[in-house]
Each structure stands twice: as C-alpha cells, then as structure tokens.
Amino acid sequence: MLHVVHHPAYVSPATQGSAFRFDKYGLVMEALRESGVTMTIHAPDPMPRPWLEAVHDPDYVDEVLRCAVPPAKERRIGFAVTQRVSRRAQLSPGGTWAAARLALVHGYAANAAGGSHHALADTGAGYCVFNDLAVAAHRLIAQGDASRILILDLDVHQGDGTAALTAGRADIFTLSVHAERNFPARKARSSLDIALPDRVEDAPYLAMLSDTLPRVLDDFEPGLILYQAGVDPHMDDRLGRLALTDAGLDARDRLVMRQARVRGVPIASTMGGGYGADRMAVARRHAACMIRLAEEAARCG
Numbered sequence: 697m698l699h700v701v702h703h704p705a706y707v708s709p710a711t712q713g714s715a716f717r718f719d720k721y722g723l724v725m726e727a728l729r730e731s732g733v734t735m736t737i738h739a740p741d742p743m744p745r746p747w748l749e750a751v752h753d754p755d756y757v758d759e760v761l762r763c764a765v766p767p768a769k770e771r772r773i774g775f776a777v778t779q780r781v782s783r784r785a786q787l788s789p790g791g792t793w794a795a796a797r798l799a800l801v802h803g804y805a806a807n808a809a810g811g812s813h814h815a816l817a818d819t820g821a822g823y824c825v826f827n828d829l830a831v832a833a834h835r836l837i838a839q840g841d842a843s844r845i846l847i848l849d850l851d852v853h854q855g856d857g858t859a860a861l862t863a864g865r866a867d868i869f870t871l872s873v874h875a876e877r878n879f880p881a882r883k884a885r886s887s888l889d890i891a892l893p894d895r896v897e898d899a900p901y902l903a904m905l906s907d908t909l910p911r912v913l914d915d916f917e918p919g920l921i922l923y924q925a926g927v928d929p930h931m932d933d934r935l936g937r938l939a940l941t942d943a944g945l946d947a948r949d950r951l952v953m954r955q956a957r958v959r960g961v962p963i964a965s966t967m968g969g970g971y972g973a974d975r976m977a978v979a980r981r982h983a984a985c986m987i988r989l990a991e992e993a994a995r996c997g
C-alpha cells in the first residue's frame with residue numbers, strides 16, 4: 697500500500713515567460729493510477745504561516761503570501777509567484793510534513809511534490825519557493841515527532857538551501873549527493889557533501905552510496921529520514937549531468953529503503969527534480985520511485 701500525499705492545487709498553470717511546468721504533479725498521479733499500484737491519497741493542509749516563518753525570513757514569507765515577490769527574486773526562482781503558485785508553495789511543505797507523519801505510522805509515505813531544496817531564508821531559487829524539507833524537519837522536531845532527522849538529498853543538484861537553513865543544527869543532518877558541475881555554481885556546506893564528476897554511471901554511484909549511507913545512519917541515528925528522491929540523476933534527464941539508468945535509480949531507492957528499514961527508520965520521500973521534453977516519461981520515473989520505495993518498505997526482515 698502506497699500512502700501518497702497529493703492536492704489538486706499542486707498543479708498550476710505555467711506562468712508567463714518561464715520554462716517551468718507544474719503539470720508534472722498531475723501527470724505523476726496519472727502515472728501512479730496507470731501502474732495499478734494500491735494507494736491511499738491523502739490531502740495536505742497548507743503549512744501554517746508561523747512554521748514557514750520559523751525557517752524563512754518573515755518578510756519573504758509575507759511577499760509570497762501576498763503575491764508581491766520582487767522581480768529580482770522571481771527571476772531567481774524561475775517563475776512568477778501568482779496566487780496559484782503561492783498557494784501550492786504553502787501546500788507543498790504541508791504535504792512533506794503530512795507524509796512524514798504518515799511515515800511515522802506506516803514506515804513509508806510519499807509527498808507527490810516537494811523537495812524544494814534550493815529555497816533560502818529570504819528568497820526562493822532554482823524553481824523552489826519555500827524549502828519544504830527544512831520547514832517540515834523543523835516542525836517535526838519542535839513538535840516532538842522526531843528528535844533527529846536525516847535529510848537525504850539524492851537529487852542531481854546540491855541541496856544548498858536546505859544546508860544553509862539547517863546549518864549549525866545538531867538535530868538535523870544533511871547529506872547531499874550531487875553532480876559537482878550542476879546548479880548551483882556556488883555550493884553550500886551540507887553536513888556531508890558528495891560531489892560527483894559528470895557522467896557517473898550506476899556501479900560507482902551505488903558503491904559510493906552503499907559505502908556512505910550506512911555510516912551516516914549508524915553515526916547519526918535519525919528517527920526519521922526526509923528523502924529528496926529527485927530522478928534527475930537519470931542519463932536522459934535534460935538538466936542532470938549524471939548517467940544513471942532506470943535500473944540504477946531503482947537500485948538507489950531500494951538501497952535507501954533497505955538501509956532505513958533494517959534500522960527501523962521511517963522514510964518520507966519528496967519528489968524533487970526530473971526534467972525532459974517527454975512529460976509523461978518524467979512523471980513515470982517519479983511514480984516508479986514511489987512504487988519501489990513502498991514495495992521495499994513492505995518487505996519484511
């Protein structure tokens with residue numbers, strides 16, 4: 697059974713002058729339905745303003761909520777913050793938080809959005825408005841749902857915003873595995889960064905991950921993992937500089953879930969990046985990720 701958090705308002709029309717498309721968040725639900733996976737869909741509430749302000753600059757939160765983001769910040773985000781975009785920017789962190797709460801009960805749940813890891817304190821960036829990972833992690837710890845959280849970011853881009861927003865926190869560990877030459881040009885400092893050269897393929901990638909992740913889990917002993925499961929390390933991705941195959945991404949996600957499961961650590965996944973002209977192919981890549989995580993979570997032993 698896949699517990700997936702989705703809201704119809706995750707989908708928003710494209711904004712003028714931007715290449716970013718929000719239709720992925722509808723297509724991924726279509727891909728999940730066509731796969732025949734057994735799933736329960738949970739609708740999130742918008743993240744309450746005080747929790748957004750606990751991580752982001754209150755003036756920036758105000759700009760987003762009033763749809764009055766200055767043009768320079770909108771350019772940095774990559775799209776205009778319209779009413780629809782503002783609403784989905786509040787729903788998406790609500791979704792990551794809801795997925796985490798479901799994961800604490802069921803072992804695994806997915807937010808079919810989120811992973812907005814470039815958003816910083818006083819501005820969005822790189823198609824990210826609010827940082828759902830940092831906001832959810834902060835709220836979960838503040839409300840006693842977990843005492844330590846690992847934010848595992850395997851998107852091809854570095855989780856620079858997440859690293860900046862959680863820097864200095866002993867109760868949040870950020871592990872980012874990314875392509876060195878992908879955005880952002882100037883990297884932040886995660887608790888642990890693994891920067892890979894271009895065109896890394898399945899075998900070395902998986903060897904690196906199976907060497908790194910168990911050590912982090914054993915040393916940090918998180919009570920919960922927020923997994924940014926971007927599918928843009930795929931070889932066909934329009935932006936990603938790595939060269940993982942479908943089988944490689946499959947093995948990546950199963951490795952993550954197995955390592956968490958043997959230690960009894962629940963996982964909430966967020967969608968993260970995935971780009972390409974074939975919109976449905978990208979959506980299927982994201983759907984496959986959630987399906988195998990749920991499959992692997994349900995396995996015993």
Ligand SMILES: [Zn+2]
Pocket residue numbers: 851852853926928968969970
């Ligand atoms: Zn990405």
